[in-house]
Amino acid sequence: MINIKSLLIILFTVFINFSVLSDEADKVTTTSSDFETTYNEDEIFDPIEPINRVIFGFNNVADKIILEPVAKGYRKLPSPIQSGINNFLSNLRAPLVVVNQLLQGQGKNAAETTGRFVVNTTAGVLGLVDVADKIGLEEKEEDYGQTLAIWGVGDGFYVVLPIFGPSNLRDSAGLFLTYSTDPFNAYAVREGEGWVVPLRTATNAVDKRSKIIAEVNALRNNSVDYYAAVRSSYYQNRKAAIQNIDDSELTPLPLISVEFE
């Protein structure tokens, strides 16, 4: 009888403890620390916001009436053509990717990208086919903006560039360096074929835009402040690119209390 009594007491105590713990888990008790995230998310430095918003509005209209319809048309091309264009443009970027990988001290990655460039330019018919990927040479992107960040250059303030879209001072400088040191652009200009540069830029924009039609529309159609949503997306995306870390580990974990609906 005593044993049964003891057992009941233990069971009752366990039950009470479990209920108390479960109740605690249900409560959404928010403290100020729950809302702490890095400055990137909440305090992006944007001192010229009014001007940026005007340029953003212009870019948004240009996107709606030109870029998005062209990107949608591009998506209707047979997929080997789309892949071919994407691979070709990506191969053209490779020499500068190698330069940036070297500047960032990524010797192994630089060797791999060089290998990719050689294989794709030859066996891949001037880069139209990504043969290198099939033999395990994975594509990695690095640019001057990322290099400057690795060297300790801060973001500067947020800036929306006409046509080019969201950026910041550091990445704008990086973009300028990209255009002024790209060997293919330099060759085209030297040969009197400067029109190739804007054509390449436009094709690149269409190719990239075609890959995020659904995502951009989802963001545009469902944002209470589309400008702020794009600004945050840009910073998150760049942060991930600079740190070269797996996204799920890198993205700040929001401290969300799980509440029963």
Place this chain on the structure above:
Amino acid sequence: MNFLYKIFFIFLLNATPLLADEASDWLKKEIDNILDAYKDTSVSKVDRFNLIEDSINNNFAGAGISKFVAGKSWFSASKETKKEYVKLFKRHLALNIASIMQGYSYQEYVLINSKYDEKNKVSMIDMEIHNDTGNLLVTWRVKKSKDRYFVIDLIVADISLVVTKRSEFNSMLKKVDQKLNELNVVLRSQNESSYSIITN
């Protein structure tokens, strides 16, 4: 006794991946439910959204996310305002997720990787979406509570939905002097606009 310790140790080692795998199985079922709703052409767009909204409300930690997104303005709002805000935010979240998932409805996907973050008690499940010209990585953050799972964040190509929403709402709240009731007006109007796009 040593044997017991060994068993306990083996159990501990196995528990982490098991939690992640269990979460993956649950998530796959829920994703399929949403994607199947898009593929079913016999239902109207309104019914389809209602179905998806129910699914999202059941499986996302909507209230917790809404509080995180509101930031410091949550503290100064009245009980009624908070209640209305959470209701509006849940619909806003459903409209956002439904809109993102709509884009993936006819694409193949596979859950490629799942990790369990022991420190934060969060499973991170990677979903690779395939299309003709490349793959897109979407990471779901899932938390378990009281024997069931909740999605707490969705990361599309390195961009967290929750962090983006927080930044967006923070910007809007600055314009309205951190007044949640004024944000509710904007949110209601945005929901109406988003709803009309997704159901037409």
